[in-house]
Amino acid sequence: MAEHEFLAERFEEHRARLRAVAYRMLGSLSEAEDAVQEAWLRLSRSDAAAVTNLGGWLTTVVGRVCLDMLRSRTSRNEQPLDARLPDPVISPEDGLDPEHEVLLADSVGLALLVVLETLAPAERLAFVLHDMFGVPFDDIAPVVDRSPAAARQLASRARRRVRGAAPVPETDTARQRQVVDAFLAAARGGDFDALLAVLDPDVVLRADTGAMRVVHGATAVAGQAMLFRRPDRFAMRALVNGTAGMISFAADGPVSVLGFTISGGKIAAIDILADPERLARLDLTLLDG
Structure with missing residues (x-):
């Protein structure tokens, strides 16, 4: 023994x-x-x-x-x-x-x-x-x-x-957060031009809801970003794989996890996990308090 x-x-x-x-x-x-x-x-x-x-x-x-x-x-x-x-x-x-x-x-x-x-x-x-x-x-x-x-x-x-x-990511977490906050403010305010200003022209958005959906290009991604204007949702800041990200919540729990890749001062990739089955298995206890 x-x-x-x-x-x-x-x-x-x-x-x-x-x-x-x-x-x-x-x-x-x-x-x-x-x-x-x-x-x-x-x-x-x-x-x-x-x-x-x-x-x-x-x-x-x-x-x-x-x-x-x-x-x-x-x-x-x-x-x-x-x-x-x-x-x-x-x-x-x-x-x-x-x-x-x-x-x-x-x-x-x-x-x-x-x-x-x-x-x-x-x-x-x-x-x-x-x-x-x-x-x-x-x-x-x-x-x-x-x-x-x-x-x-x-x-x-x-x-x-x-x-x-794979884009070379920005390593300064404070700078990452500035870019992500500017993106969210523009999305919630419906400011399309401000969205384009923080998105890399070749940005890729990947959304996994149980089936994968991929959107390419700043114009198309900016259009999708208007979804962040929903009044029944609130967001909590978090690190997602060590970089500035967020968890989006509805009244009954989390609805998505968003990870951002910042490169050259702009958002080069947005990865969204919104598969209810996988979200239910996430450990969010570290975010308490």
Whole structure:
């Protein structure tokens, strides 16, 4: 029993990092937890004494578990590309709690996760493990059943797609909030010109209500923004994946979570989760008080 407890303690030292890997791989908080739990089961059934680098071993195990889960989605046509928004990570506006800081290290905004959703499973794994967590290609290669050189190519292809599709976000939270507040004020005031002034010309709005709807371009997005004028709704500021966002409420509870990607002083992406089933599963207790 003492040996099992010692192994469990060692595993817990790596849990936060493993959850961060799985979240980037899967875009789902619940599935990320499942992947981490599976890694623990595999560790508990293995000869842990023979593992010289436990953190590296666990990271590749979680990567393999996530890869299998992604491939299973694809084979069942469970989630076509771009069919859903990733799960948002919601925190109080005054700052991330320590758990969320680890989960969202290196600015994993919703816009970036949406791009990761479009990658092939092996590309996603190579990019996440190498570019985000520094895993060597020699360790990635066996997971994807390729040579290290081929694994490097997978990450390179993924990197080009990410750079071409994911805007570079503004990192100053105060500046983010200024832009978001200007957007909301313009939307509530019905000021179309003011909306255009804070929207990037190529802004993308993605709304997941159970089915995904995508709107491109500042003019079209500004038109959609008039929906924020509804008098029966109120908003609460929050951090959504570490950046300025908001939760919209009706009298009977939350109706949407909005994440904003600010780039170059303008809104480059708006991601809205409004699927009632998924909203009901969100943990909003951190926003209390």
